Amino acid sequence: MPSLKLPAEGGCRCGRVRLKISSKPLLTMACHCTGCQTMSASAYSLSAAIPSDGFEITQGEPVIGGLHGESKHYFCGYCMTWMFTRPEGLDWFVNLRPTMLDEPGWFTPFIETWTSEKLPWAETPAVHSYEALPAFEDYEGLLAEFAQL
Numbered sequence: 001m002p003s004l005k006l007p008a009e010g011g012c013r014c015g016r017v018r019l020k021i022s023s024k025p026l027l028t029m030a031c032h033c034t035g036c037q038t039m040s041a042s043a044y045s046l047s048a049a050i051p052s053d054g055f056e057i058t059q060g061e062p063v064i065g066g067l068h069g070e071s072k073h074y075f076c077g078y079c080m081t082w083m084f085t086r087p088e089g090l091d092w093f094v095n096l097r098p099t100m101l102d103e104p105g106w107f108t109p110f111i112e113t114w115t116s117e118k119l120p121w122a123e124t125p126a127v128h129s130y131e132a133l134p135a136f137e138d139y140e141g142l143l144a145e146f147a148q149l
């Protein structure tokens with residue numbers, strides 16, 4: 001499998017919004033929740049949690065979409081690609097959809113969430129599966145385990 005080379009650039013489907021990451025992900029995830037199924041138009045969403053200071057929009061202006069709630073979902077305003085999410089109250093990282101990157105082949109989900117809502121056939125290679133979300137106190141261990149990979 002290819003490895004992540006930094007900095008790594010990417011963008012939306014039409015290329016009007018471009019971004020760059022210069023930090024390794026803290027964690028990689030797949031989410032099977034029905035909200036992600038709808039927004040991704042697919043079986044599950046993919047996220048790479050990138051430290052905020054290693055994440056940069058280099059071209060264009062993403063717009064907020066989804067539920068317009070406390071967690072901010074960012075889209076290209078032209079092609080409407082769901083690009084990344086800034087989770088509520090967690091401003092030190094950005095959940096980037098890794099398929100925005102020009103070379104996403106390094107990505108595998110380390111954890112998967114909301115398997116209680118998954119499509120019956122949907123499987124991922126995630127090491128840890130959760131019916132909902134990990135307990136808040138589990139994240140420190142998960143980050144440490146992911147960092148060892």
Ligand SMILES: [Zn+2]
Binds near residue numbers: 013014079081
């Ligand atoms: Zn676009």
Ligand SMILES: [Zn+2]
Binds near residue numbers: 031033114
């Ligand atoms: Zn979800």
